[in-house]
Amino acid sequence: MSRRIGRLKTNSDHSSEFVIPISYGSTEVIETGKWGFQKPQAFFQTAPCQEACPAGNPIPQFLYLAGEGRYEEALEVILKENPFPGVCGRVCFHPCEKDCNRVQYDEAVSVNAMERNVFDVTFNHPPNMPPLSDADSKRVAVVGSGPAGLSAAYFLGRFGYRVTLFEARKELGGVMRWGIPEYRLSKSILRKEIKRILQLSIDVKTGVRVGKEISFEELDRFDAVFLSPGAGLSLSLGIEGEDLKKVWRGGDFLDRINSGDKLRIGKEVMVIGGGNTAMDVARSALRLGSRVTVAYRRTRAEMPAIQDEIHEAEQEGVRFEFLLQPVKISLLKNKKISVKFQRMRIRGRDQSNRPKAIPIQGAYVTREVDGLIKAVGEGVDLSWIPGTLCKNSLIHVNSSLTTPHPKFFAGGDAVDQPRTIVTAIGAGKRAAIAIDLYLRGHNHDDVFSKIRVGNKGVLSMESYLSGRSGGNWSEPKEVVSYPQLNTLYFEHSQRVEMSKLGKQKALKDFSEVNLGFNSKEARISALRCFSCGTCNYCYNCYFFCPEGAISLDAFHQTKYVDLDHCKGCGTCAKSCPRNVVEMKDVG
Amino acid sequence: MPCINEGMSMKDFMTGNHAVANAVKLCRTPFVAAYPITPQTAIYERLSEWEASGLLKGIMMRTESEHSAMAACIAASLTGVRTFTATSSQGLALMHEMLHFAAGCRAPVVMANVNRLLAAPWGFWADQLDSLSQRDTGWIQFYCENGQEALDAVIQAYRIAEQVYLPVMISLEAFFVSHFMEVVDLPEQEQVDRFLPPMDLPHKFDIEKPGFLVPVVSSELYRKYKHMAQGSMDSVKKVAAKVDQEFKKEFGRGYGIVEPIMIEDAEVVLVTAGSITSTARMVIRDLREKGRKIGLLKIRLFRPFPVEAVRDVLKGKTKIAVIDRNISLGSGGIFCQELRAALIHSPDHPLTYSYIAGVGGTDVTPEVIQKIALEVMNRSEPFDKPIWVMEE
Numbered sequence: 008m009s010r011r012i013g014r015l016k017t018n019s020d021h022s023s024e025f026v027i028p029i030s031y032g033s034t035e036v037i038e039t040g041k042w043g044f045q046k047p048q049a050f051f052q053t054a055p056c057q058e059a060c061p062a063g064n065p066i067p068q069f070l071y072l073a074g075e076g077r078y079e080e081a082l083e084v085i086l087k088e089n090p091f092p093g094v095c096g097r098v099c100f101h102p103c104e105k106d107c108n109r110v111q112y113d114e115a116v117s118v119n120a121m122e123r124n125v126f127d128v129t130f131n132h133p134p135n136m137p138p139l140s141d142a143d144s145k146r147v148a149v150v151g152s153g154p155a156g157l158s159a160a161y162f163l164g165r166f167g168y169r170v171t172l173f174e175a176r177k178e179l180g181g182v183m184r185w186g187i188p189e190y191r192l193s194k195s196i197l198r199k200e201i202k203r204i205l206q207l208s209i210d211v212k213t214g215v216r217v218g219k220e221i222s223f224e225e226l227d228r229f230d231a232v233f234l235s236p237g238a239g240l241s242l243s244l245g246i247e248g249e250d251l252k253k254v255w256r257g258g259d260f261l262d263r264i265n266s267g268d269k270l271r272i273g274k275e276v277m278v279i280g281g282g283n284t285a286m287d288v289a290r291s292a293l294r295l296g297s298r299v300t301v302a303y304r305r306t307r308a309e310m311p312a313i314q315d316e317i318h319e320a321e322q323e324g325v326r327f328e329f330l331l332q333p334v335k336i337s338l339l340k341n342k343k344i345s346v347k348f349q350r351m352r353i354r355g356r357d358q359s360n361r362p363k364a365i366p367i368q369g370a371y372v373t374r375e376v377d378g379l380i381k382a383v384g385e386g387v388d389l390s391w392i393p394g395t396l397c398k399n400s401l402i403h404v405n406s407s408l409t410t411p412h413p414k415f416f417a418g419g420d421a422v423d424q425p426r427t428i429v430t431a432i433g434a435g436k437r438a439a440i441a442i443d444l445y446l447r448g449h450n451h452d453d454v455f456s457k458i459r460v461g462n463k464g465v466l467s468m469e470s471y472l473s474g475r476s477g478g479n480w481s482e483p484k485e486v487v488s489y490p491q492l493n494t495l496y497f498e499h500s501q502r503v504e505m506s507k508l509g510k511q512k513a514l515k516d517f518s519e520v521n522l523g524f525n526s527k528e529a530r531i532s533a534l535r536c537f538s539c540g541t542c543n544y545c546y547n548c549y550f551f552c553p554e555g556a557i558s559l560d561a562f563h564q565t566k567y568v569d570l571d572h573c574k575g576c577g578t579c580a581k582s583c584p585r586n587v588v589e590m591k592d593v594g
Numbered sequence: 595m596p597c598i599n600e601g602m603s604m605k606d607f608m609t610g611n612h613a614v615a616n617a618v619k620l621c622r623t624p625f626v627a628a629y630p631i632t633p634q635t636a637i638y639e640r641l642s643e644w645e646a647s648g649l650l651k652g653i654m655m656r657t658e659s660e661h662s663a664m665a666a667c668i669a670a671s672l673t674g675v676r677t678f679t680a681t682s683s684q685g686l687a688l689m690h691e692m693l694h695f696a697a698g699c700r701a702p703v704v705m706a707n708v709n710r711l712l713a714a715p716w717g718f719w720a721d722q723l724d725s726l727s728q729r730d731t732g733w734i735q736f737y738c739e740n741g742q743e744a745l746d747a748v749i750q751a752y753r754i755a756e757q758v759y760l761p762v763m764i765s766l767e768a769f770f771v772s773h774f775m776e777v778v779d780l781p782e783q784e785q786v787d788r789f790l791p792p793m794d795l796p797h798k799f800d801i802e803k804p805g806f807l808v809p810v811v812s813s814e815l816y817r818k819y820k821h822m823a824q825g826s827m828d829s830v831k832k833v834a835a836k837v838d839q840e841f842k843k844e845f846g847r848g849y850g851i852v853e854p855i856m857i858e859d860a861e862v863v864l865v866t867a868g869s870i871t872s873t874a875r876m877v878i879r880d881l882r883e884k885g886r887k888i889g890l891l892k893i894r895l896f897r898p899f900p901v902e903a904v905r906d907v908l909k910g911k912t913k914i915a916v917i918d919r920n921i922s923l924g925s926g927g928i929f930c931q932e933l934r935a936a937l938i939h940s941p942d943h944p945l946t947y948s949y950i951a952g953v954g955g956t957d958v959t960p961e962v963i964q965k966i967a968l969e970v971m972n973r974s975e976p977f978d979k980p981i982w983v984m985e986e
Binding site: 026027028029030031034037 | 698699700759796797803804805806807809810811815819822
């Protein structure tokens with residue numbers, strides 16, 4: 008001990024030394040950091056919102072940047088994981104908000120509206136997303152240009168592969184282009200996103216249907232193939248009269264509307280189904296001037312459509328009749344359509360644990376309408392795909408989206424996964440990584456477990472890229488739970504909701520209903536984020552550090568701990584509101 | 595209402611606490627930091643009122659604790675300004691750490707401590723243990739007999755502190771001094787200004803040359819500064835005596851660092867500090883009238899302990915009785931300890947008896963003192979243990 012003290016230097020001034028020692032040098036010569044047994048480390052951890060996002064959006068990061076007004080950086084951060092912020096910010100079912108830690112404090116952060124805001128604000132200044140690696144001579148085919156196909160093409164393009172994108176239709180976008188009505192997703196938004204993706208070297212072949220213009224076998228000349236044809240076939244009800252010419256299929260109806268066709272569908276319209284397609288159909292029919300009733304075989308609680316969509320449909324005037332199962336459709340002499348329904352009731356649960364609807368014996372009702380649209384689900388057209396790749400009317404894939412044929416990968420609505428835009432985007436990313444690993448000769452499973460975002464099957468492109476060139480990846484981050492936050496540092500605040508077009512105006516045409524945030528609403532919303540597990544430069548650690556050993560640079564997003572003077576007291580870790588700082592033992 | 599005296603000063607009827615407050619104002623102390631505590635609060639309140647009315651020029655800092663009050667005084671003092679704080683008992687105990695800093699930083703802070711017992715059990719009564727248990731903190735300590743002496747001691751304290759660069763604690767007992775109202779001679783401002791020049795501190799902070807105080811020092815350096823401080827402390831005995839003489843010249847009152855009363859032919863010498871002295875003065879006068887040769891020694895300066903002065907005064911005495919309003923558990927009266935140690939090198943040093951009286955604010959009546967004096971006259975054997983004086 009005395010040897011140690013002996014080394015300490017004091018720079019005393021002799022003029023005052025007759026009374027007290029005064030040091031005119033810096034106390035930095037005393038390396039108090041050597042006393043500690045622990046050192047702080049800034050461990051970026053996963054927020055539950057991020058874990059819940061099927062595309063793995065870096066939500067706390069982009070909200071932090073948006074809150075700082077650094078919108079272009081915010082967009083760039085999203086684009087590293089998800090090429091469709093403009094689309095997702097409008098049509099995503101945002102499971103992130105359900106899992107937001109702030110729900111346990113007051114109300115969820117408006118993540119979805121903020122994603123849209125980031126896209127909208129940067130609309131005229133889109134960042135350039137160049138390839139991440141030098142051009143690779145390997146060629147990858149992507150079949151289908153919906154959210155899964157375009158995402159896969161985007162990420163493969165960023166890896167440097169030569170991508171050929173086959174699309175049967177004249178325009179790209181798949182369900183985003185032909186399935187979602189304009190009032191939810193404007194075509195100009197979609198075009199903007201696709202244009203950004205196509206800046207990468209992607210060879211686009213529109214109007215080329217595999218199995219028609221080119222054969223499936225011709226795909227064999229590519230080093231890898233991603234199949235994302237979507238689910239374009241309307242499922243049938245299996246009842247008499249459903250093929251009558253006056254009965255619309257939901258997909259066809261939306262396709263025609265999205266093609267700009269002027270449709271006349273009749274005054275009184277009935278929609279059969281309870282999913283998102285049924286909601287889109289019903290609300291589109293309202294905009295054509297019809298009165299619309301949705302008939303669904305279970306109750307509102309069992310409707311598979313997004314809650315927001317159901318709510319908005321109700322707000323706009325769509326009526327609902329529940330526990331009705333159609334049994335017969337017929338055309339009356341007055342040209343009206345008659346639908347006979349079996350009355351149902353809920354009893355027990357089916358194999359997938361959903362409440363089961365069973366018929367009430369002898370209870371029937373009949374409805375007469377001018378137009379009928381059935382929207383009871385979509386199937387996949389597998390006619391052009393070899394049977395060995397298929398199972399249960401879907402393309403068969405494992406967890407790395409590889410088909411039984413190792414060179415072929417598939418994702419989106421054509422495989423067994425939830426049919427949402429954001430799930431398809433996540434699949435595109437997962438497939439791109441799987442293809443990259445396949446072409447580079449790595450094992451998927453080892454890597455996937457390292458680059459996961461939380462425990463819900465989402466992958467981080469950022470994590471993947473961090474280990475891609477070296478071929479090794481660090482351990483995945485843990486998810487920050489609510490009790491791990493230091494909520495004493497947060498104030499309660501109300502969630503801001505987006506303003507919407509009034510009902511009268513909304514139903515006049517297909518104008519976008521949701522109007523987005525103004526700059527003040529956006530700032531408030533962004534700053535509400537707890538930023539769980541992500542440093543947002545609140546400077547708590549800086550202010551509380553008794554040694555003044557912490558330096559932060561919010562602009563360059565750098566953090567530095569002067570380990571020569573950090574005693575390892577752990578105050579920074581305790582005072583961090585978002586569980587970013589962790590104390591680690593030192594040898 | 596104040597009345598005009600024949601001289602320059604004014605007489606007023608006031609408590610010991612208000613006498614202290616008056617002294618602080620007269621010394622033009624620009625920085626006061628304190629926290630209220632019974633029975634000192636009256637000092638704090640009076641200064642606070644004067645600050646509000648503009649009579650006290652400067653800053654009165656209302657800190658959240660005595661520890662902070664002392665820290666603030668040290669820092670302010672080291673900027674080169676006169677500082678003051680007042681406290682008592684638990685407050686002083688809470689300050690303990692900072693007392694060492696004040697002395698170690700050689701900050702000439704002046705503090706009034708109203709002697710109150712230390713809990714537990716809880717109480718507010720006079721007892722000197724609070725300040726005496728701070729005897730090793732490096733502070734100069736004075737014990738005052740009455741309000742006038744408390745006022746004068748504060749003025750003297752600044753003169754001494756600013757010469758030797760050591761802090762001074764003025765102690766006055768709870769209620770017996772702090773709250774008793776007596777006629778107090780209030781000096782004129784000009785007199786005090788003449789006596790007390792503006793403060794000058796060689797080691798004060800210099801904005802032009804920023805430095806860091808209390809750096810880590812080596813063992814050898816630490817020893818060096820302690821040795822130097824001991825030298826300064828030792829010099830206080832002479833400095834304080836000289837300051838007191840000069841004070842007497844200016845104000846007509848003097849106290850000495852110790853005061854011998856009717857010592858010359860005394861067979862027994864009583865030793866007291868603080869308010870008990872006043873009672874003892876009366877007792878020995880009465881006993882002398884009855885032919886008993888009793889003397890009295892008042893100890894005013896306790897730190898540094900005036901060894902030489904005490905030894906001179908008690909030269910050739912055979913019996914001493916020290917009356918302590920304090921008890922160091924396991925030992926005895928603290929003044930007695932100090933006195934015994936001071937006399938150890940005197941040839942044929944006297945028998946020294948330790949009496950504990952007045953602990954916890956109990957009354958030390960003339961009867962009690964007389965009983966002690968007569969008892970000691972009849973004793974001829976040394977007695978190590980302290981003798982407690984209790985009511986019959």
